Amino acid sequence: MNFKNKIILITGAASGIGRAAAMAFAEAGGFVIASDINEKGGLETVAKIKAMGEKATFIKTNVAVFEEVKKLMNQIVEQFGRLDIAINNAGINGVLARTVDYPVDDWERVISVNASSVYYCMKTQIPIMLQQGGGTIVNTASIAGLKGLPNSIAYTASKHAVVGMTKTAAMEYARHNIRINAICPVFTISPMFDPVALEKVAKGIPDKLKANVPMKRFAKVEEQVNAMMWLCSEKASFVTGHALPVDGGLTA
Numbered sequence: 001m002n003f004k005n006k007i008i009l010i011t012g013a014a015s016g017i018g019r020a021a022a023m024a025f026a027e028a029g030g031f032v033i034a035s036d037i038n039e040k041g042g043l044e045t046v047a048k049i050k051a052m053g054e055k056a057t058f059i060k061t062n063v064a065v066f067e068e069v070k071k072l073m074n075q076i077v078e079q080f081g082r083l084d085i086a087i088n089n090a091g092i093n094g095v096l097a098r099t100v101d102y103p104v105d106d107w108e109r110v111i112s113v114n115a116s117s118v119y120y121c122m123k124t125q126i127p128i129m130l131q132q133g134g135g136t137i138v139n140t141a142s143i144a145g146l147k148g149l150p151n152s153i154a155y156t157a158s159k160h161a162v163v164g165m166t167k168t169a170a171m172e173y174a175r176h177n178i179r180i181n182a183i184c185p186v187f188t189i190s191p192m193f194d195p196v197a198l199e200k201v202a203k204g205i206p207d208k209l210k211a212n213v214p215m216k217r218f219a220k221v222e223e224q225v226n227a228m229m230w231l232c233s234e235k236a237s238f239v240t241g242h243a244l245p246v247d248g249g250l251t252a
Contacts, residue, residue: 001233004029007080009072011063011121012090014041016190017140019048020221021087021228026054028229031080035061035072036090063090063117073124083128085232088121089140090114091158093192096151107154114158115165122169126178134177136232139166141182143247159184163243170241179240181231186247188219214249 008025012018013034019041026032026049034049034056036042042058049056061072076083094110095103118139129135144152145159163182170180187193187209195206195218210216227246230236245251 001028001229001235003085003229003232006030006084007033007076007082008085008087009033009035009076009083009125010087010089011035011061011117012140013045013058014038015045016192017185017188017221017224018087018089019045021089021225022046022056023049023052024222024225024229025085025087025232026056027052030055030085032056033076033080034058035063037062063088063121064112066116066120069117069120070124073128077128082132083125084135086121086125086135086137087140087228087232088118088125088137090117091140091192094152094154097153098151099153102153110154111158111161114155115161118162118165122165122180126169126173129178130173130176135179137169137178137180138228138231139180139182141166141184141243143184143186143245143251145182146184146243146245146251166243167241174240179231179236181236181239181241182243183224183227183231184243184245184247184251185224186213186219186245186250188221188224190221193218212250213247214252217248219246219248 008030010022013022014036022032022034034045039060046056046058062068091114095106141162142159144156145163149156166182
């Protein structure tokens with residue numbers, strides 16, 4: 001897949017799926033704008049891309065704050081004049097607790113980072129794409145956006161919201177050459193999901209989670225990124241409003 005000369009924004013680019021996506025899109029020829037609240041991690045991502053001989057820049061943004069998102073998009077337009085691809089990937093896990101025990105402050109934090117940020121991003125990205133005659137957006141949801149996930153009420157609600165917003169916006173702007181899709185990852189080895197650390201906290205849980213996946217393994221970040229890249233490519237030119245499970249068969 002070739003993304004030569006494409007201007008590509010990736011939020012949550014400081015680590016995990018976001019960093020892997022930034023590196024892969026850059027390697028495929030795109031100019032990557034890596035954005036994250038974690039400045040150190042974001043700059044490390046850009047350094048890795050430049051070490052590959054590819055092009056990238058970092059813009060620090062808290063995507064849970066609408067004014068910061070607006071500033072980010074304005075900066076992209078001023079500096080690059082367009083936005084071809086947006087990967088709205090920033091997200092957090094939240095605490096593990098049953099619904100009645102779930103802390104209200106954590107609920108608000110998770111919804112803000114995982115769901116409100118996607119709304120803020122699409123709200124400010126779509127006008128840019130309308131002005132230039134098209135574009136592509138991929139939102140990172142989760143299998144928790146397609147099914148329940150016990151002890152994760154906020155995360156599950158936020159990812160269901162991402163799927164719903166993706167489908168709604170896709171329907172609204174399909175005729176304007178703007179394709180909007182989501183990926184729905186299963187447990188993907190990254191700083192957000194570290195089986196070794198999880199085993200130390202809850203012995204035996206990683207094996208139980210793995211047993212639920214028909215492929216009997218966890219996903220690699222590259223496998224999620226490959227799905228993102230396909231959705232952003234011309235190979236998926238008639239795909240919009242789709243929430244793509246990349247889950248080793250779990251939702252099946």
